[in-house]
Amino acid sequence: MKYRSRLAVRVLGALALISGATGALAQDDQAGVCEVRGGTANIGMWSITGNFLPHYSVSNYEKYIGNLVFHSLYAYDEDLELIPRLAASTEVDEAGTTYTITLRDNVLWHDGTPFTANDVAFTYRLMLHPEYDGTRTSNLMSIKGAAAYRAGEADDVEGIVVVDDHTIQITTEYPDAVFMEAVGKELWILPEHILGDVPPAEVDAHDLARNPVVGTGPFQFTRYAEGQFIEFTRFDDYFLGQPCLDSVVVKIVSPSVALAQLQTGELDITAGTGIGSLEPRDVEYVNEIPGVEPVVYTTSSIQVLNIALRKPYLQDARVRQAFAHAIDRQALVDYLLLGYGEAANGPLNSEDYFYNPDQPIYEYDPQKARQLLEEAGWDFSRTLVLMYPTGNRVRELSAPVIQANLQAIGVNVELSLVDFAAQTAAARDGIPDMWLSGSYLPLFDPQTILYSWHSSQVPPAGYNLTYFQNERVDEILDSAGRTLDRDERSALYDELQVILATELPVVPLYYAQSIDAVSDRLKNAHPGPWDATWNLHTWYKTE
């Protein structure tokens, strides 16, 4: 079994990139990479809705497809370093606010039109347009003049300047710690020559959203067979060299069919965390399949017990600390995840560069929990509602365990199982006292992960349904987001982690490892916390 878990190096790459110019494109050298040409890679994924512009959705299914079709300026490689994709190099001035991005001059859209800086400027302006109602605006809000343009007070975004066909200059209002990641990785560049005349509010209804035939990726979208699969064919003029495979098929299959098809050779690889990953109990089964290997890796996907801080009886931090002591998180990892995971101490996992090992850690200690409750004057006749959503088997199984753990210290808990949308609505309306949820962020910068604790993220503006607000947390996040110095940021995040671990707006439960499966015949395809398709053009298949 392969095991990959090195997240520690992540982010450093992004920072190294910001600190100076990068020009080397060593990874472009693909000579001799394809030992075999031709063939099809079959990727298994659980679901799809059928609108493939990730700029309008938060679904990771759509994003997976969109990410195959459209490149961003940068991508993460297997060391979790940002590597130039549509960009060739980026220079940052000393103030850390002006980015001069040189683009590759050999990129063609799938219809043969050359890719230029105008496509980049078009995409960024679209995401900032007052009528754009998609999900990517916040990635760009640090750009100078973005707020004014978004509010309809300016005709153009001041900080976006097209210097020439292959150079674009972006100026931010302040040194933005996450700029390279937010703008570099999660903003797929769209073709201006196709969408330039479409009103911004109607882009997601354009044919390109359903048939994204014009992109910049190594494979061109050819067909979506409704509810079944998406077919891609090799794009010979791909700027990193002709892809090895003839075609790629993303099949929409149920996990049980996926296991069968891995066995029959109809499937070569699963799509990854949250959209195509397997259950802990499947690892042994996959291990038994000749020629197919399970791949287990750590992600930043955390499961937590949210606590409704709006409820007066849950406002004493000692009560929440008691819950943390009461829940046997290691048992959840050992018995429900079968060991494929890690008990969580805070929002950053222990492999994260910015993880603070000195934050308060709550060992399983029912007696201490009981004592804390008594100190806080807990009313033991009270019954709390613990809501949990369908859709994640291990999480569903964890709810009764948590209930039993809490009841062991005298806290009455009533369970309520609903679907995800119902839980979100209920939490928004203040119905449950506690609820289980998970988060998975494909972005690695701690600022992105931790920003959900900024008070600006409390409804109606944001999505932090615990209603946690803390002035010092706001100060830390505001300054850390504008600091490029790694040590300075590290000190700030250390303090932040201590505050969160003391206040406990959520009780961190566990980091589940992601479990993928990949066929031995498929080479160069390595599932991991990165996008496994980052090097799709080098994938090849042996017989």
Place this chain on the structure above:
Amino acid sequence: MFTYALRRVVAAIPLLVLVSFMCFAIVASLPGDYLDLLMAPTMSGDVLAARRRELGLDRPLYVRYFMWLGQVFQGNLGTSVATTRPVIDMIGARVGATVSLMGIGLLVSLAIAIPIGVITAIKSGTWLDHVATFFAYLGVSVPTFFSGLLLIYVFSVQFGLLPSGLMETPGKGFDIVDRLKHLVLPVTVLGFQGAAIYTRYMRSSMLEVLGQDYVRTARAKGLPAARVYLVHGLRNALVSVVTLLGIALPSLLSGAVITEQVFSWPGIGRLLVDSVNGRDFPVVMGITMLVAVLVVVGNLLADLAYSVVDPRVRYS
């Protein structure tokens, strides 16, 4: 009979409007909406609020209902909020998959159930009857997700004879043999389960008919047994099966959710489940209303069919 049919159709319109309102009220009262699922770090509250206004989700229920009904009377089922595609296109893209699976499944069920039902009724109480009854109970009680996985394991994984899921092999284009191969396993699951149910109905209906006076009279007249069973018996026993078919018609469109899920079949059942989970109300309403229309049509057709199979029934 024509005026009768016309009267029934006209009478169905207020019924469907009532059904649509009840469905709308139920769907709209599901906790949570599409925008609750869009909450993410990259989505800001003002964008959510704007979209909620745009989709009309901030309006009262009855206003939303009349907006929706107005659209429907113009022949427009609305646009999916998740995909921005017209609902009718989304359903249309999946009708073929569902109708072929459910239709063939139903035909297979009947092809098994009618002869076995007749034979077990004639031979009631014999070992043949007991064996058939055993299999019928087995078919009714084994859930399709189990039988489906069992078939996949045996025929796809172990013997590699049949594909384990989907409706066609990617990259093959349209190939009738390929399509039929993909149909075999899910049709077997549905056909077996359907056959088990219909066999029971067929058997009891046939038994009842065989106990009637006119059957005894026919036998007493010295008519050959085959003629008595097939003309006097079967024809009359089919009346109850016609009722069942009227009820089964809507399922041709609504699909078989679990079987579709097990075989990754791109049918309407899966679309409906995904749409409910995704709170894509226009799609949910579109499918629900199509099924409601088919329920009405199915019952009407069943009533009209009675007059064909049962000479005593006359409509005017």
